Amino acid sequence: MCRGAPTGRRLPTVRYSISSLLGQAITGNRGWKPAWRRTEPKPVYDALIVGGGGHGLATAYYLAKEHGMANIAVLEKGWIGSGNIGRNTTLIRSNYLLPGNIPFYEHSMKLWEGLEQDINYNAMVSQRGLLNLYHSDAQRDAFARRGNAMRMHGVDAELLDREEVRAFVPYLDFDNGRFPIQGGLIQRRGGTVRHDAVAWGYARAADRLGVDILEHCEVTGIDVVDGRAVGVQTTRGAIRAKKIGLAAAGNSSRVAALAGLRLPIESHVLQAFVSEGVKPLIDTVVTFGAGHFYISQSDKGGLVFGGDIDGYNSYAWRGNLPMVEDVAECGMALMPMLGRLRVVRSWGGLMDMSMDGSPIIDKTPIDGLYLNCGWCYGGFKATPASGWCFAHTIARDELHAFNAAMRLDRFATGHLIDERGAGNRPNLH
């Protein structure tokens, strides 16, 4: 919260560049300005975004940039970066299977590729490759099918055999008799992004286009008059708006309930872990196919890894030990050297698990109220496209081709987007 300047005035525009960096270096770094304004809520906005996470900030940015709206506020109950945007394992990829998903996630990947120039912020986008391992003939066939689906949509995918995987990541356990590594599907454009820089970068870029970022501003009511959303009640007073977009992630059901909506969502807890820092070891992202485990190395040196959601409804922001054990077992089966490392931190985040494992970016039955939720545990990679598509949906009152399948009513019409094929069991997606 100390990053906001105590003023409602427009900040002087300072473009980050090598010359601004050198200029600050020789003057003792005393001239840096806050990245966004700290401001009081105005009584009326053209659009409000509820939720100042990655998706909400990106939505506000693209509303301003792509659709020329400037009178926008983002309402965040905590501070910028306090939710899932600062709790994920920072992976980006577009290796999806189904037609309703692939073009959307590939659009997201393309936005990641140009993001830092676009928002003038170093988000440390690192396309270091993302390798999904397969351990059986059936899994190889499924991965070949996925890779073919990706390539038909113009997304890069490469099926590696065992020796190609060994040459790429020689430190895995290739002698594991129970879960032999037979090969992998790699997306070389996949990788990692520094997640909190994404929040700060979008916040700063949106602020520069006139968006008000209101931290510690919790929405406590949504005013609906004659079937139309007209404003919200918040801990910082009532605010009226022509359009209201909800991007509240794990709290989506709670926020939507303020407008009388019930959602096809369960909130679950997902844990993540980071080890002590070590010298460069893993220069890519590896996922274990015989369990659910993914690992990469941050630029600070810590190994960042995680696994499945705990599997029961939760708003507790922390998980339980059985999943810690499960993740550790998967890690040891994949990379036995992990056993010598100490875990320095673990934490939990709230996942808005949808009934088919895919997200919702849509209008709602209430005019002027728009919904962005259901990201399950895959929301981070979607951040740019989620904001981009949600902005389009809010500004134009229609879905874009990229989110055309991500409708709220698909559960009624039967047009589910079920990548896993697990049915209406949120804890199995």
Added chain:
Amino acid sequence: MRIPCVYCGERGHEEFAYLGDATVQRPDASSATAAEWHDYGYVRDNPSGSHRELWQHVSGCRAWLVVTRDTRTHAILSVEAARDVALSREKAAP
């Protein structure tokens, strides 16, 4: 998180499998509308706080349980046999 099974006593939650919200009721197949099936299959209250939910003691007695749990703290508030809950619901129905 430890769940006190009504038959086996308190056990770690890894012995149990989770199904979800225990308050949703399967509609009457002979008269239900598409909207009722949709709500039954897909829509949940997803409360932050007290939640009645179905767990099965798969690594123990295999009984189905209705557990009331606080989703904010994971505290178990009560545990009933799902069979007893169903029987009392049947009794209460006209």
